[in-house]
Amino acid sequence: MTRYVSANGLRWSAYAALFGVLTRANHAVYQGMVRLERQHSLSGRNSVENNYRVWDEWDWSRGGEEWTHSEEWKQSLIDEVMRVQLAPGTTVLEIGPGAGRWTEPLLEMAAHLVVVDLSDRCIEVCQERFADAPNIEFHVNDGRTLAALASDSIDGVWSFDVFVHIAPPDIDSYLGEIHRVMRKGGRAVIHHARDGHEHFEAEAGWRSGMTAAMFAEMLRKHGLTPCAQFDSWGPGGRFNVRRHRDVISVFTK
Ligand SMILES: C[S@@+](CC[C@H](N)C(=O)[O-])C[C@H]1O[C@@H](n2cnc3c(N)ncnc32)[C@H](O)[C@@H]1O
Incomplete structure (x- = not known):
């Protein structure tokens, strides 16, 4: 002193x-x-209500590309994660499409694409953007369940930059629902928080309290099988989701 x-x-x-x-x-x-x-089991600041308020009022004119680190990063996520983990020519579910940043490449590879979002505004934006696509259906949901989807009807699930903002109790509900709607042998790729709120800095990206270990435990509880958890990919792990301490979980039913 x-x-x-x-x-x-x-x-x-x-x-x-x-x-x-x-x-x-x-x-x-x-x-x-x-x-x-x-x-x-509180939702804290990552409640369904807060998510609805934030994303329904978001300015979607940039198409969600404001979260794209670089064109190379985006393309590598498509080529080396999405296309490697999800089978082409099948029925795929995307949770939280926003303005359709990942919906576009998913539409190219899927035989049928089901998109579900909490925000009616996001669903409207996607309906306009993909108005000519014959193989897509849209649903607004309650932020916790997949009530509009039939059991055993989905082969693959993709959700990026969505579960990072969803509170653990609502993720728990979604994982139960994913188990219900996914066919046996189906595969899901979900991007979520890795360290929960262990680090004060997690607040910067409005991350939820989920952790990598908690997510894996929830998967097992719902009878889903964890396959991999990673926070980087590509040659030498060149691309990553470390900026806000996230991770990508891949799992099967
Ligand atoms: C940060 S944006 C990401 C949009 C898109 N996935 C992307 O990467 O460009 C979050 C999206 O998740 C949706 N979302 C947030 N919480 C949700 C929930 N509980 N259930 C379904 N969708 C949710 C929002 O409405 C919004 O479309």
Whole structure:
């Protein structure tokens, strides 16, 4: 402290000391919130209602490409994850298409594509964008279930930049629903938070409290089989989802 005072003066040093105290208090309060979320299965800030409000009012004029790290990154996710994990010429479900950033390549590979989104606005945007596609159907849902879909009707599931914002209790509900709608041997690819709220910085990307381990445990609970969890892909792991400490889970029924 005396080192700081002689170098920066008393007033600056007092502010610096106060900053340290407030930062520690901030973390302690935050950890208290996280503990309560876990103990009582709370949705916290990632509730269905908040997701609806944020995404239904979003300016979709950039098509969701504002979240594309680079063209190479996007193409590699399509070529080395989507097309490797999901079988072409089958029935695929996309949860949370937004403005259709991944819907376009999914439409090219799927025989039939079912898109489900909480936001009616997003479904309208996709209906306009893919008005000429003969092999797509659209559903607005409640943010937790897949009530419009028949059991054992889906071969593959894709969801990117969606479950990262969904609270663990709602993810739990979705995984039960995915088990119901997916045919035996079906395969799902879901991008979600890796560290939950272990790190204060997770707040920056409005990540939910999900963790990689919690997700794998939920899969087993619902009779789904985890195949892989990874946060990078491509030559030498060149591309990744580490910016907000995310991970991609691949699983089968
Ligand atoms: C960040 S945007 C991503 C859109 C698109 N997947 C992309 O990567 O460009 C999140 C999308 O997930 C949808 N969403 C958020 N929570 C949802 C939930 N609980 N159930 C279904 N869709 C949800 C939003 O309406 C929005 O379309």
